[in-house]
Amino acid sequence: MTALKTIGILGSGQLGRMTAVAAAQMGVRAHIFAPDAKDSPAAEVAQTFTQANYNDADALAAFGQSIDAVTSEFENVPATTMDMLAAFCPVSPGHDALHLAQNRLREKTLAAHLGIRTPSFWAVRSADELARALSDLKGKGVLKTTEQGYDGKGQMIVTTDDNAVSCWKNMNIAEAILESFIDFTAEISFLVWRDKKGQTGVFPAARNTHKNGILTTSIGPAAGLDPTTLKDGADAAIALAE
Template sequence: MHIGILGAGQLGRMLALAGYPLANRFSLLDPAGTPSADIGRIMTGQDDDTLAEFLAGVDLVTYEFEHLDTALVERIEAHVPVYPSRRALAVCQNRGDEKALFSHLSIPTPEWRLVGSATELAEAVNAMGAPVVAKSVTEGYDGKGQAVLHHADEAEAAWNSIGHTQLVVEAFVDFVREMSIIAVRSTSGELAFYPMAENHHHQGILRYSMAPLADISDDVQARAEHYIQQLLDELDYVGVLALELFQLADGSLLVNEMAPRVHNSGHWTMDGAVTSQFENHLRAIQGLPLGSTRALHPTCMINIIGREVDASEILAHEDVHLHRYGKSERAGRKLGHLNVTAPTPDELKARLAEVHPLVPDVPAPRFLAWESSREA
């Protein structure tokens, strides 16, 4: 098929790379005019002529990020199918709507409320008890558009720093670890779930994801699958969906947020699973049978942020796979990632101890799965 992708960043690039073995062709449209994918046919803008050129010969359209103008998606839907649906996109663009959907489906999530002023934010801090996390209702990613409040008198400064007309205020969660689950649903309704990953953030940006997790019970995996399947079914979703969760000390899960696209915490699947999240997304939207999501071996993804790595140093290490995005260096910018694999968790830990010092500005990895394994 000839597939159109809205967005021309690293996710669009990796989708195209996964699709070429299936004889797919790709056109990428970056509405904001800042493409970096350097692959396929790339266009910028969203005027009528550009949109007509983008849609020429395209069989269907998908997207690599959720901060899209839904009116643009509606215009495209008049010509070709768009997956995932515009409804899924709209829900994920608004944290208030997203939280309301979780509540409607009885999916556990941290206590939350909407506020529309600094005064209401202060009242929420007092009512919910500090600390709380305030987030912009729209936009915001990688820690942007957020603030942690420890006292109500911080409300005005937080409100002004975020700079939005409405915020979601969430109770601070005393979690054991952050996790995610990636699922995929095809046009025929076929479902597949990847093993859960443990994620580590630093300065608001994901630094590590590790999967599969030897210390995760079948019950915890099943609960996460149940939550994400409810969302897939409710939204009549087609494609890859990511769900971020907190695990508490008692083993219970709270859902944080979802992303209607291939996800950074699923990059480990490129070298650690039978079928990557990118290939399965393309299979799903084309109505092809889904590939196996079985993990091949313990894998840890490390994001390369801001500064490049020395490829010669990195690739001198066994079972290290380098994925570069072709971007120039800039503070906070995702330039690529590594997937480090090993036959066992202990061997993976040893390899990470050698490799992570070669990646700029990442703290040493510490995973609960390793601690639990040692205790066992």
């Protein structure tokens, strides 16, 4: 029998729902915490929920005392929320992982530092910086918000010939990242695990399909890819996690 009786899940969407269902199959209760928890997909299958903001210290304290461990269904939970919950129970992901995952520029910079291949990228914080980046781009790229943005939102296709002032005005943000366009064959994703002893590994890769910038299917194990590509991807995922 597992010592984990109740897992706390920050976030109330489909991933939280799937986590709660998986927990129930292992005999573990789920407690959902989110600003929109009531009548949410995750709360429908959880034993209990708390509807409160992620910076509500009193609600977080009560939540933390009611669970044995906590995780998050998505990366945009404030890192400080995990700091507060760490006083009551084990948290995963922790502050540093969330802080990195919440910003595409920090993610790409870390990957490059680790020697992981990425598209060429430029930090952009003004129309002038965008103009210089577009000049260096020499072709087609994708201009993205560094934070938030998903399912194709918060990004636009640009080229070297585009007007930087107009593009920057359309984005209407304080910080962006420009990435060179990659004409890839397939997208695959890896789920990294780590046990209490610090051993780390990856589950079989999933091959993803998108439509209009929105993920439609993830099928695993990924088929039709050579073993070297899969190994390189797994090694990169573990390096980023560690």
